[in-house]
Amino acid sequence: MLFLDKTPDLTSFDLAIYKYIAEHSEAVTEMKIKDLADATHTSTTSILRFCKRFDCTGFAEFRIKLQIYLKEQHQLQTTSHIIDETTYIDFLHRTNEPFFQSKIQEAVELLKGKELILFIGEGASNVMALYGSLYFSSIFNMALHIEDPSNHPVDFLSETLSDKVCIVALSVNGETPEIIDYISHLNFSKSAVLSITNSSKSTVAQLSDVNIPYYITREIKNTADITSQLPALYTIEYLAKAVGNQLTNH
DSSP, X not given: XXXXXXXXXXXXXXXXXXXXXXXXXXXXXXXXXHHHHHHTTOOHHHHHHHHHHTTOSSHHHHHHHHHHHHHHHHHHHHHXXXXXXXXXXXXXXXXXSHHHHHHHHXXXXXXXXXXXXXXXXXXXXXXXXXXXXXXXXXXXSXXXXXXXXXXXXXXXXXXXXXXXXXXXXXXXXXXXXXXXXXXXXXXXXXXXXXXXXXXXXXXXXXXXXXXXXOOOOOOEETTEEOOOOHHHHHHHHHHHHHHHHHHHHO
């Protein structure tokens, strides 16, 4: 209760004082004892008795402790909102809209006839690619992670096998050179390309048979892209379950 780590035994008069302080905390830190007594329709004696219940020798000490408490609460609130949750909430709302659902269905149709899924990504997206391969393997079909796309050409695939492969390319900006080079090789094969990017206008998206864009605000810090991977993670899990459910139903 306020700055105490316990709940003191309060009388009805104390509760009335406490309620006023809780609703006007900032103002109370600037008040004199008589001002608070008038505001709460009590007496200065009642205020002093209230302060003692909060382990304070008087109203002056109570005000100081209250100021410190309010400052700590403000700092805590500021720290806990470093991340803008509205970005994620907005994305989750959009996953129920027809556009996202139609993209998921396109991806399901592309994936359900494939026997091998290859996940590729760079930087933080590479971590998502590894996770995607593990998640897909446990729910849907055989999936592998291409750790280094620049040293893993797809040219060696036979035409028969190529037709049964789908590349899942993960890239926030959709302009990663290694990813673009890798999926560009597929112009000469029958492998399909599914991409999960932040924008449908990117090069990776344009080179894909199906693209699922998630559209969130990009974050750049010291030239590093620190855009959240949560939408990509959500999309991977949603897609794997959607394909798995459709195959099970059939």
